[in-house]
Amino acid sequence: MEKSQTAVNTFVKETGAWIAAQLEACTRCGMCAEACHFYQGTGNPEYAPVWKIELLRRAYEQRFTLSGKFKLALGLEKAVTDADLTHWSEIDYYACTMCNKCSMVCPMGINLGSMIHDVRTGLSNAQAVPADLHAAVEKQENEGSPLGVTDAVFKQRIEWVADEWEIELPVDVKGADTLVVFSSIEVMKFPSNLAAIAKIMNAAGEKWTISTKGREVVNFGFYEGNEELTVLFASRVFDAAKELGVKRVMVTECGHAYDALRWSAANFMQVPAGIEVTHIAGVLGEFVKSGRIKLKPGAYDNDGAITFHDACKIQRRGSHIQEPRDILNILAPKSFKEMTPNKEEAICCGGGGGVIAIKDADPIRYAAFELKIDQIKKANAKTVAMVCSNCRLQFTDSVQHFNLDVKVAGLSQMVADALVEK
Ligand code: SF4
Ligand code: SF4
Known part of the structure; x- marks a missing residue:
């Protein structure tokens, strides 16, 4: 069986009422594009989130809708090919961290991150995953x-x-x-x-x-x-x-x-x-x-401004937004400064979702990180704290790549170093 057929069969198998409703609800307004750090960082229209689910949409329309069947028969739209799989493998694995910010801004409430994951499943079944x-x-x-x-x-x-x-x-x-x-x-x-x-x-x-x-x-x-x-x-x-x-x-x-x-x-x-x-x-x-650990107040107040990077899966998805801020307000009450945007609306670092493991994705990953550099500079921060080691790897590597004078810190390490011994 051709690879493309395996992928299409997966898309069709995945497509129940929920995916069909999401695909039908899309108005092609393009608002999700502005939310994506890969689109923002590169300006490449192929990195618009809605385009990342194009193969899923095509498989759905051509298999389940009359208009899709007509378009296919008249040659107005093409079937998914092996070459498409290679192309979308780069789009969906190189330029998506599954951060789900696009879903947050979509006026139709479409869960793009989850559907991009479904596209990855089709690509995985068809063995079209970056090496x-x-x-x-x-x-x-x-x-x-x-x-x-x-x-x-x-x-x-x-x-x-x-x-x-x-x-x-x-x-x-x-x-x-x-x-x-x-x-x-x-x-x-x-x-x-x-x-x-x-x-x-x-x-x-x-x-x-x-x-x-x-x-x-x-x-x-x-x-x-x-x-x-x-x-x-x-x-x-x-x-x-x-x-x-x-x-x-x-x-x-x-x-x-x-x-x-x-x-x-x-x-x-x-x-x-x-x-x-x-x-x-x-x-x-x-x-x-609860007082089970005590921290030295102001322990990091003499190292310049400290900002916090919100990790998509821990803060936006996991809601652990306040705890790191409460801790930083103890450790650095005078020096803690927010980046903008922040919390649920924060911009992804660009290294998650497996992107940092793909060497050929490096130029895109660095382009996305430039948005982060802009935020750090505007906050005038000398240290960026975070609670994700994948983000930390992306920050550490990118700080070196761009030769920035910025310290990258894990929050657990900061807490451990500022513990009041009982
Ligand atoms: S924001 Fe939502 S409705 Fe608009 S193009 Fe993107 S997925 Fe479609
Ligand atoms: S999940 Fe994040 S990286 Fe992927 S398309 Fe949406 S905004 Fe872009």
Whole structure:
């Protein structure tokens, strides 16, 4: 079977009343384009969100509507071809972080992010996924992590962090309350985050553990749109949580992982009942508010202005908007400054959704980041704090690429460094 046929069959299979209603509701007003950082950063009309679901629309119209069948028969519209798959693979994987800002502005309430994910599923089934991204997916399937954090590497990294920062990281503790699951970006690129979060959990007196089996919170199957692997990767975490008997799973500094585990997994699989999925941003807020940890007021007030980058999946989707601000207002009451736009309306950093894993997408990713540079400059910020290590990787890489004099900081690290010892 041709690849295009496989993709079209997937689109048709996905198209129920909900997708049909969304596609029919679109008025082609173009408002979603202005919301997309890839369209804004490049001016390329092909990056308009509504164009990213064009293959899904064509498959729906040509299979289910009379007008679509006529247009196809008269040659007024063409069927989806293998060349289209290659072209839309670049549009939908290189130039979309699934940030869902476009859905927020659509006057018809169309959930574009979710439909772009459906297009990715068709492309994944047709094996039209960018090679870099698919290689990371295969690595996660075979080694347990897209960055090569095998059982042995994980053990070695945890032991090294424990020695280096002289901190206790409990592993595979049955009966703990909270299972903490790090992303391999933290394990490999920002290991001090592991020590920082361990320090906070210990200071709060939390009964927590990490798990060898459920050691990877990132879900590259979700990025690719591969439902089977999305379920496999989420199951590794949920199975570990069940075996350890924890009450909650805490996602550390990763936004897409939070979306995948907290909300999207339930669309694909039976998620275990009675296990809460939460994010470090919410837990930090909870610890500070309840007095379980205390922070040194004004600890960061002497380093120039500090701003906060809202991660799409943690703040816009996850609503953890106030907790980081409450914390920054303690740590830097005089220096904390908002970027504009912010909170739900914040602009994505451009590195999520698997984009940063695709080398050929670099020029687009940097073009999108230029919007962020503009915001940082307007806030006159010397430090940008955030609670997503994928955003942090994009910021760190882009700050270097553009040679900016800006410090990039993880909020957990800032909190850990400003803890008042009891
Ligand atoms: S904003 Fe909504 S209605 Fe307008 S073009 Fe985009 S998807 Fe269609
Ligand atoms: S989800 Fe975000 S990146 Fe993707 S098209 Fe919409 S605004 Fe652009």
